[in-house]
Amino acid sequence: MSKKKKENKKDAGKKKKLQLAFYWAASCGGCEIAVLDIDEKILDVVAVADILFWPVALDFKYKDVEAMKDNTIDVCFFNGGIRNSEQEQIAKLLRKKSKVMVAFGACAVLGGIPGLANVTNKKEIFDVVYKDNPSLDNPKKIVPKTSVKVKEGTLTLPEFYDSVSRLDHVIDVDYYLPGCPPVPDLIMTAVGAIVEGKLPPKGSVIGPLKSVCDECRFEKSEKKIKEIKRIYELDKFEEKCLLEQGVICMGPATRGSCEARCLDANMPCTGCGGPTPNALDQGAKMISALASILGIEGEENMSDEEVEKLIEQVVDPVGTFYKYGLPSALINRRVDK
Amino acid sequence: MKDFEPNIIGFLCNWCSYAGADLAGTSRMKYPPNIKSIRVMCSGRVDPIFILEALKKGADGVLVAGCHPGDCHYQSGNYKTNRRIKLLKKFLEEMAVNPNRVRFEYVSASEGAKFATIVTEFVDELKKMGPNPLKDVKV
Numbered sequence: 001m002s003k004k005k006k007e008n009k010k011d012a013g014k015k016k017k018l019q020l021a022f023y024w025a026a027s028c029g030g031c032e033i034a035v036l037d038i039d040e041k042i043l044d045v046v047a048v049a050d051i052l053f054w055p056v057a058l059d060f061k062y063k064d065v066e067a068m069k070d071n072t073i074d075v076c077f078f079n080g081g082i083r084n085s086e087q088e089q090i091a092k093l094l095r096k097k098s099k100v101m102v103a104f105g106a107c108a109v110l111g112g113i114p115g116l117a118n119v120t121n122k123k124e125i126f127d128v129v130y131k132d133n134p135s136l137d138n139p140k141k142i143v144p145k146t147s148v149k150v151k152e153g154t155l156t157l158p159e160f161y162d163s164v165s166r167l168d169h170v171i172d173v174d175y176y177l178p179g180c181p182p183v184p185d186l187i188m189t190a191v192g193a194i195v196e197g198k199l200p201p202k203g204s205v206i207g208p209l210k211s212v213c214d215e216c217r218f219e220k221s222e223k224k225i226k227e228i229k230r231i232y233e234l235d236k237f238e239e240k241c242l243l244e245q246g247v248i249c250m251g252p253a254t255r256g257s258c259e260a261r262c263l264d265a266n267m268p269c270t271g272c273g274g275p276t277p278n279a280l281d282q283g284a285k286m287i288s289a290l291a292s293i294l295g296i297e298g299e300e301n302m303s304d305e306e307v308e309k310l311i312e313q314v315v316d317p318v319g320t321f322y323k324y325g326l327p328s329a330l331i332n333r334r335v336d337k
Numbered sequence: 338m339k340d341f342e343p344n345i346i347g348f349l350c351n352w353c354s355y356a357g358a359d360l361a362g363t364s365r366m367k368y369p370p371n372i373k374s375i376r377v378m379c380s381g382r383v384d385p386i387f388i389l390e391a392l393k394k395g396a397d398g399v400l401v402a403g404c405h406p407g408d409c410h411y412q413s414g415n416y417k418t419n420r421r422i423k424l425l426k427k428f429l430e431e432m433a434v435n436p437n438r439v440r441f442e443y444v445s446a447s448e449g450a451k452f453a454t455i456v457t458e459f460v461d462e463l464k465k466m467g468p469n470p471l472k473d474v475k476v
């Protein structure tokens with residue numbers, strides 16, 4: 001083998017290392033921990049990959065990313081929804097620099113818990129956080145501005161939006177990894193597929209096609225409930241489907257992949273896996289499912305007032321049925337007059 | 338808002354309400370032409386998603402009509418729909434969408450006149466509410 005060829009081969013060997021990036025936007029940081037949760041397997045990842053950008057763990061600046069050629073990053077794992085202009089800009093920048101963009105975790109995939117703020121708006125949030133909070137000391141009622149002149153020059157801050165959006169509202173996303181956070185097995189499946197170049201068709205959600213119920217350990221039978229209960233209100237915990245015990249469990253409307261971990265801990269599913277395949281709206285699906293089993297015994301003789309009382313037991317439909325996915329719902333923000 | 342003509346999507350069950358609407362037509366009863374009727378086999382076929390999608394796509398009102406209690410061809414579809422719509426309305430309220438934009442009614446095959454009255458009333462009510470604001474909501 002000639003020297004040149006050898007060098008080429010060495011180069012090719014080098015190039016084979018995957019170039020990865022991680023970013024967090026409107027999220028809690030749990031997804032970052034999830035990456036580390038793959039434990040010693042992270043070493044396998046490092047053996048096959050270089051990390052080019054990971055603000056939570058490594059010191060990189062945005063300008064390092066700006067200086068990269070387009071498509072330098074093989075795969076970017078992006079967690080968090082889009083709440084402000086900085087997050088949107090970085091999402092667009094990373095999209096340009098990345099061959100494959102993965103929405104990582106419920107917030108990037110669906111909007112996440114921060115997305116519940118779509119029942120309010122920027123003004124109301126600022127009023128509570130900076131003006132009307134009893135523990136505040138802000139006599140001048142100062143609120144953050146996108147730019148402020150001081151004698152040293154102009155200071156700027158990102159713009160806070162009225163609504164939270166999910167990642168693919170602002171950029172094109174190639175794959176979706178649901179979960180709050182995605183479970184280690186799912187992350188490894190995704191990384192494995194990427195390393196081997198065996199990626200599913202663009203736009204795929206990486207995860208099974210079945211619901212959480214399919215993975216849940218509890219015995220299931222015909223469902224009919226008289227009363228809705230919180231888990232601590234159960235007189236006696238029975239080893240059977242939580243819905244049948246009157247606890248709202250999002251399992252039937254939620255995509256599995258988590259191995260029903262919450263159920264393993266005797267807690268109901270709250271829906272972080274997002275809608276099941278082909279369901280247009282996770283919350284509406286659960287509204288349908290729950291309303292179909294609530295108070296059906298003797299339903300022929302129930303007055304409308306009695307039915308209303310049953311329904312009144314669901315105190316917060318948005319928080320219950322759209323805990324992780326309000327920005328992805330058909331009606332995805334409150335109407336502001 | 339004088340010229341506002343509301344756009345109503347009607348989901349009518351095959352066995353009662355659609356026949357009721359038909360009767361209104363064949364008996365030449367007058368009611369406003371604002372409703373676009375879709376025949377479904379049972380009011381229980383109406384997934385809450387259909388209603389949300391109709392509203393999202395700009396319908397000003399959605400009417401779901403089914404058989405009277407005890408008359409559902411499939412025994413209990415109408416009971417389920419009644420509950421689903423009540424729960425859905427609670428969600429709509431939280432999103433500041435007037436829940437009265439969605440209506441569930443019992444209309445039998447012989448109640449052509451009732452159907453005509455419901456549509457007339459609903460159109461009036463929606464005219465007062467004005468156009469569906471969801472059309473302009475963007476995230």
Ligand code: FES
Nearest residue numbers: 350379403404410
């Ligand atoms: S068949 Fe008419 S409501 Fe079920």
